[in-house]
Amino acid sequence: MNWQAVTTQPCELGESPFWHPQEQMLYWVDIPGKKIMRTRGATGPTESWLMTAPHALEPGCIAPARQGGLVIALRDGIYRARAWGSALQLVVPFAHDTKTTRFNDGKCDPCGRFWVGTMYEPRDARKAALFSIDCRQGGLPQVELKADDAITANGLAWSPDRKTVYWSDTPNHIIRAWDWDETSNVMSAPRVFHQFPAKPQGWQYGMAGYGGRPDGAAVDVQGNYFVAMYEGRRLLKLSPAGDILADIPTPAQCPTMPCFGDDDLRTLYLTTARHKRSAAELADMPLSGCVFSMRMDVPGLPVNFFSD
Secondary structure (H helix, E strand, C coil): CCCEECCCCCCCEEEEEEEECCCCEEEEEECCCCEEEEECCCCCCEEEEECCCCCCCCCCEEEEECCCCEEEEECCEEEEECCCCCCEEEEEECCCCCCCEEEEEEEECCCCCEEEEEEECCCCCCCEEEEEEECCCCCCCEEEEEEEEECEEEEEEECCCCCEEEEEEHHHCEEEEEEEECCCCEEEEEEEEEECCCCCCCCCCCCCCCCCEEEEEEEECCCCEEEEEECCCEEEEECCCCCEEEEEECCCCCEEEEEEECCCCCEEEEEEECCCCCHHHHHHCCCCCCCEEEECCCCECCCCCECC
């Protein structure tokens, strides 16, 4: 299996990729660059949309909407764009301290609710949480706290049978799973899906002995969970039981999130990061921050759309 570069102009921190089946485009965000990106693939141009004032805030994640456009999690709340580059409409403001907390990983569930987790940037306390936002009934959005006791929300995904939800806390090197009822939106039976070893004290780029920590994820039609291992230079394929089935090297030390795309959903796309990485690392891997792709034998699940 070989990775191909989809883009050659790197982002600082690529995240939240999804394949839009109607538009035949790959979308993702550059969080510190405050941009939303999209492309038709390696043969097409890459477009960028800068989040400008008064919304010059980092887009943590995005998802496509059934009625067109995007739902976007910015630092201070959830916004709606009816079309690419259009005005942003506030859906839900959040009262967290935006000096220390921002939205990070998120996506829609199979029913059309938008789920989004926060990141506590000082990383010295478990103040991150996971929320679901339901706009399907009209009126005021229904916001529910789904999980907390984390530092950096990541790894959100659902199983093909829509009965399991996954969520990870990156600094604590843990992926958790819950039983999930899609009708009531109730999570139950919390458990550890996979616990990874902690980062060795004093570890730096070029040293052995560290396999990275769980970042963004995607699931294939067989229920296997693909997770980007940030700083581990690898993508792991975990079985529905949490066992490691494959360890796939990546062309960047810091892969951030995979997604499945193209007509057959057998192209695995991967965003990566270069933000705050060492000069030695970037010299060794100059395409860090670019998007890569690889063909897979088994298709993945399609993106879920936001309903409002």
